[in-house]
Amino acid sequence: MKKLLGIFLFIGLHLFGQNNTIKKMNLQECVDFAIKNNENIKTANLDVAYQKQFKKAGTEIPKTNVLFAQGQFNSVYKYDNCVTVSQQIPFPTVFTAHNALAKAYIKGSEYKLAATQADLIYQVKSTYYSLLYYYAIERLLEKEDSIYQSFAKSGQLKYETGTASLLEKTTAETKVMEIKNQLLENEEDINAFQIQLQTLLNSDVEVDIENEDLTKNALNISADSNNISAHPYLLYLDQQVVAGRKNKTLEVNKILPDLQVGYWNLSIYGPADIGNGPYTLSTKNRLTGLLLGVNIPLWFYPQSAKIKAADITTQVAQSNYNYNKTVFEGQFKQSYTLYLKYQNSISFYKKSALVKSQVIIEQALKSYETKEISYVDYLTVVSNALDIESNYLNVIFQNNLAVLKIEYLLSK
Numbered sequence: 001m002k003k004l005l006g007i008f009l010f011i012g013l014h015l016f017g018q019n020n021t022i023k024k025m026n027l028q029e030c031v032d033f034a035i036k037n038n039e040n041i042k043t044a045n046l047d048v049a050y051q052k053q054f055k056k057a058g059t060e061i062p063k064t065n066v067l068f069a070q071g072q073f074n075s076v077y078k079y080d081n082c083v084t085v086s087q088q089i090p091f092p093t094v095f096t097a098h099n100a101l102a103k104a105y106i107k108g109s110e111y112k113l114a115a116t117q118a119d120l121i122y123q124v125k126s127t128y129y130s131l132l133y134y135y136a137i138e139r140l141l142e143k144e145d146s147i148y149q150s151f152a153k154s155g156q157l158k159y160e161t162g163t164a165s166l167l168e169k170t171t172a173e174t175k176v177m178e179i180k181n182q183l184l185e186n187e188e189d190i191n192a193f194q195i196q197l198q199t200l201l202n203s204d205v206e207v208d209i210e211n212e213d214l215t216k217n218a219l220n221i222s223a224d225s226n227n228i229s230a231h232p233y234l235l236y237l238d239q240q241v242v243a244g245r246k247n248k249t250l251e252v253n254k255i256l257p258d259l260q261v262g263y264w265n266l267s268i269y270g271p272a273d274i275g276n277g278p279y280t281l282s283t284k285n286r287l288t289g290l291l292l293g294v295n296i297p298l299w300f301y302p303q304s305a306k307i308k309a310a311d312i313t314t315q316v317a318q319s320n321y322n323y324n325k326t327v328f329e330g331q332f333k334q335s336y337t338l339y340l341k342y343q344n345s346i347s348f349y350k351k352s353a354l355v356k357s358q359v360i361i362e363q364a365l366k367s368y369e370t371k372e373i374s375y376v377d378y379l380t381v382v383s384n385a386l387d388i389e390s391n392y393l394n395v396i397f398q399n400n401l402a403v404l405k406i407e408y409l410l411s412k
Contacts, residue, residue: 022206027128030201030209034124035117037202044113045217051109055102059095062088065262077269077283086262086291090254097250104246114232120200122408125399127197128209133397134190136214140393141186144386145179147361175379218396218402219347221339227330227410237321244314251307255297262291328409335405342399349392357388 025033067084150235198207224340228234266287271280297303362383 012191019316022208023203024208024210026127026210027281028129030197030207031121031126034120034201034364038200039202040116041113041120044109044116048106048109048113051102051106053107055099057097057347058102061090062373065384066368074266074268075270075281076174077267079268080269082264082266084262084264084291085349086260086297088260088263091256091258093253093256094250097253098244101243101246101250105245106235111232111236111239114408115236118411122404124197124200125404127193127200127398129214129397129404131190131193131197131214132214133400134186134193135209135211136376136393136397138183138186138190140386140389141179141183145176145183147382148175148179156370165335182389214396214400219400221403221406221412222345228332229325231409232326232329234321236324237317237324238259240317241321244310244317248307248310248314251303251310255300255303258295259298260291260293260295262274264289302350332406332409335409339399339402339406342395342402344393346392347400349388353388354392357385360385 065086065088067086068081069084070079070081072078072080074082093203194206194208198205201207266289267283268281268285268287269283271278347410361382364378364385367378
């Protein structure tokens with residue numbers, strides 16, 4: 001019984017370990033994994049395949065018409081028969097126009113795939129750097145926790161020896177609990193972005209990032225707004241305009257008459273005389289001929305409406321392109337302005353504020369322990385110094401988000 005229980009315990013622990021496996025990846029691994037497994041990418045690839053198959057339908061012609069007739073219609077014989085085979089063929093320029101439209105659709109689906117990939121990469125990178133930021137905040141909070149734990153112990157000791165008030169002791173303990181709560185909240189933020197990253201990667205197992213130092217790799221970029229029009233989403237929208245024009249050309253060509261070709265084979269029975277004397281035609285004797293003609297549309301209004309509708313669709317696509325290009329240009333200007341702002345802030349923190357904040361924390365503790373400052377002054381000074389470090393991390397994070405946005409808009 002004990003042996004059986006041990007086996008079940010081993011299996012349970014083994015399964016538990018499997019279910020809690022976490023796959024750690026760096027940024028490039030995350031991007032590659034997402035492109036390979038994300039369902040949106042798979043859908044976009046299928047759309048490209050669909051459009052390529054649609055192109056093959058450009059040579060489609062109506063079904064061949066085969067007609068068999070029997071009765072007394074060509075002689076005294078009651079069982080005359082006739083077989084007629086005819087085929088309607090669109091005007092040749094229709095095939096050319098359809099092929100051009102299909103090529104435009106294929107190109108558009110390829111741009112859409114590229115745009116989907118660009119969106120996915122941007123989301124993965126943003127999530128990755130968000131996790132880097134919250135891990136950096138976690139380390140800072142742990143540092144704060146260590147500082148305030150020391151403060152709490154000192155306050156407890158002073159209270160027990162009668163050199164500190166209950167207020168000082170309670171304040172120290174409250175500060176420790178506050179940091180503990182912030183750590184818990186930050187842990188939930190980390191969990192939320194881990195779930196988001198796992199969703200983007202479409203991974204069966206939990207994923208996490210390689211815990212790098214956020215402050216060592218603040219992103220930089222040399223930007224050129226002239227490249228915004230090369231973004232795959234704008235190229236896709238522009239291709240919609242091209243496709244609209246091609247569709248209009250196709251509808252115009254459909255006004256042209258269809259061609260009609262055919263063949264008929266007719267039985268003939270009874271007496272005949274072509275100058276060499278009378279003779280009798282049997283059912284084996286037949287007449288044959290070819291049919292050539294055109295199908296001319298008599299009612300142009302429906303097709304004219306389709307042409308106008310195609311023209312309106314093109315105008316809508318052009319307007320949509322113009323609007324999104326304006327939005328992209330505005331987002332670029334905004335992101336680049338923020339980038340310059342954050343670059344200045346990063347330079348300020350590195351050259352001055354960060355160095356001084358560490359000195360402030362060390363000197364404040366010494367002054368508090370030697371009773372040169374009160375616990376209120378100590379908390380105020382240390383909180384301000386730690387706020388500097390927290391603000392520095394936030395500036396780097398916001399800078400990184402601005403750079404990621406700029407790289408996305410410039411297709412980098």
